Amino acid sequence: MTQPGKTKTLFRCRQCGFESRKWLGRCPDCGAWDSLVESAATPPAARRHTGAEAQALVNGGGPAPEDSQRLVTGIAELDRVLGGGIVPGSLVLIGGDPGIGKSTLLLQFMTGVAAAYGQVLYVTGEESLSQIRMRAGRLGLAESGIAVSTETCVEAIVELAAKMRPVLLAVDSIQTVSSEEVASTPGSITQVRESAARLLALAKRENIPVFLVGHVTKDGSLAGPRVLEHMVDTVLYFEGDRGQMFRLLRTVKNRFGSTNEIGVFTMREQGLAEVANPSALFLAERPEGAAGSVVLPSMEGTRPIMVEVQALVSRSNGGSGRRTAIGVDAQRLALLTAVLEKKQGINLIDHDIFLNIAGGIRIDEPALDLGVAAALLSSYLERPIDAHTVVCGEIGLAGEVRAVGQMEQRLKEAARLGFTRFLLPVAAWRQVQEQKKRVRGMALVAIANVGELAEALFAAEQYKQIEK
Incomplete structure (x- = not known):
């Protein structure tokens, strides 16, 4: 039994989230070496059950409901990679090296969505509001109409999104968001998993598409537990060297389209420009x-x-x-x-x-x-x-x-x-x-x-x- 006043600890794998009561040199779940780190064991957050409901599917020959239509971003290369546009209620994860253009892409396509469909919400935990305004001014998006919040508490983000009912929500980045009900530091395995689960529930419940920005490790894979990639609907990787003019947006996972599509961009002073003819x-x-x-x-x-x-x-x-x-x-x-x-x-x-x-x-x-x-x-x-x-x-x-x-x-x-x-x-x-x-x-x-x-x-x- 755990002694009174002593915090119970577990060892969690940084790659897949596997939990063990003792340290192991190799994770028995994903096979990664030296990936188990000690962290405090926290009881699962109490959740209120409001009852389950079931709805009938649309008849095979009937028209698709209006709320299932994709949102066009206005950037053809991004729409191609997503399978034709953004699916309402989907959770999308974008990864890439620092400085590759993830935040720039978010601002650019969110501007197009806001102009075509209504208000969007951009939550950032890495930059201040003045820094976001500076970037928007450099990109010529100062009058974009994007609502910006610097909140890092996932409960507050979910409450704000449920109140505003934006057409689209973007969180930059998932490693900076944390839950008040989990006793660990932001960016830890437990925090990333819990925060993503809260945002996933928001996306499905309110039918709001949510975009998450994720950091990558030295080997180019997304940081955090591997279960994060299993939770989301779509995983996009931004590839390319910061010293080169090309940027490739590649689909790794997509429940609503092909995983073989790529989008080609070039980085310019005014932001990312799509390449209509990549062969030339x-x-x-x-x-x-x-x-x-x-x-x-x-x-x-x-x-x-x-x-x-x-x-x-x-x-x-x-x-x-x-x-x-x-x-x-x-x-x-x-x-x-x-x-x-x-x-x-x-x-x-x-x-x-x-x-x-x-x-x-x-x-x-x-x-x-x-x-x-x-x-x-x-x-x-x-x-x-x-x-x-x-x-x-x-x-x-x-x-x-x-x-x-x-x-x-x-x-x-x-x-x-x-x-x-x-x-x-x-x-x-x-x-x-x-x-x-x-x-x-x-x-x-x-x-x-x-x-x-x-x-x-x-x-x-x-x-x-x-x-x-």
Whole structure:
């Protein structure tokens, strides 16, 4: 039994919120090492039950209720990532590195929502009211009509929102909010979980969409217990280097839309500006006549984006070479390097290999394989690839080139940007021919295996031009 006057303590995991009566070196729930920290055990807050109610669903053929219609933010890139707009009653978590533009994005899209639908409430625990006014003035949003509060008590925030009934509520950030009924410091695991639970109940009860800003750890993951990501409806990550002009808003979780969409922004003095044509932006500074560079038509959700794959293959000073990949899975690079050595007959064991996706974007789809192999061959042979050529396809362990999906969208995007030659798998070429989805002015080059890649890339007089 706990002695009178002695506070009972528990050990909680910083990653997932697992609780234990004794310290453990490794969390048995999520497997994280040295993640259990000691904290005071607090009894659960008393909650009043008002009775449960049930309502019938809308008939399958009937119209959707008006309160389920999405709110358009006025920023097309954000609406795309959210799945078409903000769902009333949803809880959205936005994470990203400090200074990446999370608060700027909040102010900008909240201005559009306020102008179109009514009053919105912005609660900040990290900045004063005068600081918010300075930022709004710099962004040209001084007359936006956003109601701002510097409250950090979650009970007071819930009471204020229930009284004001705003169209949208934003809390910046969830780590600064705390509950008076929990005896721990703001930002602790217990406080973050309890505060998020209160705001979640508010969103569902009052049908108010709530946006939470979350800090990230050194490894780029959201700080706080992992259960926070399970509680919310949507998780968005703001990616990009503060030294670069690009900002990528990526969906990690979305109960109301696709998780493959991305929004592309550029940071300017007046705030974040959306990029309507990211393909042209990513290829704007592509070098001409440089070996190791090739263009790949990638798919991010329903949007085709042309990206530049860069490779540098140089002889190592001694021993086995290094393998460094930025924007690409390092294990995938090692696999493709082994396939080229086995099927193409080139020796890369004593060469350093550096691979990069220009623009700071990350590509995870299998269609990247053929682009990586082409860039590696180009750099190894010191022969540049024709500037009007794009490649796309998956490579298997046997060296075969496999088809990938959404080839029609990739072809149209390549033709729109002026590319005239497209290297694609044989199966995809046959499908294009059967469906008669050929694009005028685009020469399709069918590739069956990696052994045919070098010939198709560099022997111009032997191109298998299927259509001129």
